[in-house]
Amino acid sequence: MTVAQDVNDPNSIVVDRVLSEEISHIVEQNSDVLFTWDYRRSRPGLVKLYEKAKTSQWNASTDLPWDTEVDVEALADDLATSIQRFNQLREIPNSPLKNWGDKDWSRFAGEMQAWSLSQFLHGEQGALVCTGLITTTVPWIDAKYYASTQVMDEARHVEVFARYLEEKLQNRYEINPNLGNLLDDIISDGRWDITYLGMQIMVEGLALAAFGFMHMLTNEELLKKLLRYVMSDEARHVAFGVLSLQEFYKGLNAKEIRERQEFAFEAALRLRNRFFAQDVWERLGADPKKIVQFMQENQDPGEEIFQAMLFSKIVPNCKKLGILDAGDGWLRQKFGEIGIIQFEDWIDTTQEYASLDAVAQDLKAS
Ligand SMILES: [Fe+2]
Numbered sequence: 001m002t003v004a005q006d007v008n009d010p011n012s013i014v015v016d017r018v019l020s021e022e023i024s025h026i027v028e029q030n031s032d033v034l035f036t037w038d039y040r041r042s043r044p045g046l047v048k049l050y051e052k053a054k055t056s057q058w059n060a061s062t063d064l065p066w067d068t069e070v071d072v073e074a075l076a077d078d079l080a081t082s083i084q085r086f087n088q089l090r091e092i093p094n095s096p097l098k099n100w101g102d103k104d105w106s107r108f109a110g111e112m113q114a115w116s117l118s119q120f121l122h123g124e125q126g127a128l129v130c131t132g133l134i135t136t137t138v139p140w141i142d143a144k145y146y147a148s149t150q151v152m153d154e155a156r157h158v159e160v161f162a163r164y165l166e167e168k169l170q171n172r173y174e175i176n177p178n179l180g181n182l183l184d185d186i187i188s189d190g191r192w193d194i195t196y197l198g199m200q201i202m203v204e205g206l207a208l209a210a211f212g213f214m215h216m217l218t219n220e221e222l223l224k225k226l227l228r229y230v231m232s233d234e235a236r237h238v239a240f241g242v243l244s245l246q247e248f249y250k251g252l253n254a255k256e257i258r259e260r261q262e263f264a265f266e267a268a269l270r271l272r273n274r275f276f277a278q279d280v281w282e283r284l285g286a287d288p289k290k291i292v293q294f295m296q297e298n299q300d301p302g303e304e305i306f307q308a309m310l311f312s313k314i315v316p317n318c319k320k321l322g323i324l325d326a327g328d329g330w331l332r333q334k335f336g337e338i339g340i341i342q343f344e345d346w347i348d349t350t351q352e353y354a355s356l357d358a359v360a361q362d363l364k365a366s
């Protein structure tokens with residue numbers, strides 16, 4: 001990846017992605033596959049995480065209330081807060097959407113719901129693929145053990161989001177181009193730690209925050225429980241990334257660290273850019289570049305807070321890895337420029353994951 005010149009240029013935010021009509025997508029991959037003959041359990045943090053994963057498995061078919069009737073309009077209303085940054089398109093007189101009426105805006109809210117859950121679904125498949133890859137590329141036995149439990153977790157996550165979209169919303173989006181391009185970059189990179197940095201730290205760090213918001217906002221019983229259970233797995237996954245990379249990054253030189261900083265920043269930009277939801281505007285017949293341009297010109301810091309909060313897990317985890325301040329503090333400066341550095345001292349996920357274990361809590365309660 002190369003770091004974009006102007007991070008607010010609509011032409012770098014609304015991007016193309018070549019997707020044919022076929023149902024599979026091919027990414028070239030040339031990682032070394034590593035066996036290890038050192039079977040000693042030498043990483044206590046990963047051993048503990050692996051034990052936790054074994055006792056916190058759940059069954060997507062039987063542990064969630066799939067017979068719940070879902071009111072799709074009420075669901076979209078619950079989540080209005082999460083899309084309020086788009087209100088400026090409705091309220092400012094020269095908006096490119098000035099001709100939209102209430103009906104158009106209601107449809108937009110419902111589409112955003114389906115779009116968000118669809119991106120969760122595709123991101124989960126990305127996690128499934130990346131973690132399968134990590135089982136083969138990571139050199140440590142404790143990490144291979146842990147990653148194998150995450151593969152099962154991710155299969156369950158793909159299963160629940162696919163089923164929810166299919167049975168309850170009956171609406172689905174393709175993968176967003178920014179998210180798709182990011183996943184391609186993560187998967188095609190042959191360095192095993194980049195798979196972790198891209199997936200466990202960046203994509204899953206953002207997902208953990210995004211699931212948390214949706215869980216907080218929704219009153220829909222099935223979705224609420226589904227998210228609570230997925231988050232409890234997700235917190236372990238992010239902790240897995242932090243524990244593994246913390247050790248590995250201590251041994252890298254300045255140039256290698258700088259490459260990781262650049263990768264993390266480019267990933268953060270793509271994650272931010274996907275939330276302009278270009279695919280929703282396209283489906284509703286609006287021009288995404290005009291929308292992005294208008295939003296950039298009429299930024300309301302008050303309404304951007306929710307967006308920035310999505311990075312509230314990523315930034316403290318990057319700090320814990322040492323890549324925020326390594327070298328000349330390049331990543332600190334870049335995160336400052338895109339308005340997310342204020343989260344650096346929030347709780348990091350290695351401190352937090354045990355408290356999010358919903359499966360253990362429910363078992364204890366029963
Ligand atoms: Fe997941």
Ligand SMILES: [Fe+2]
Pocket residue numbers: 127154204233234237
């Ligand atoms: Fe995950």
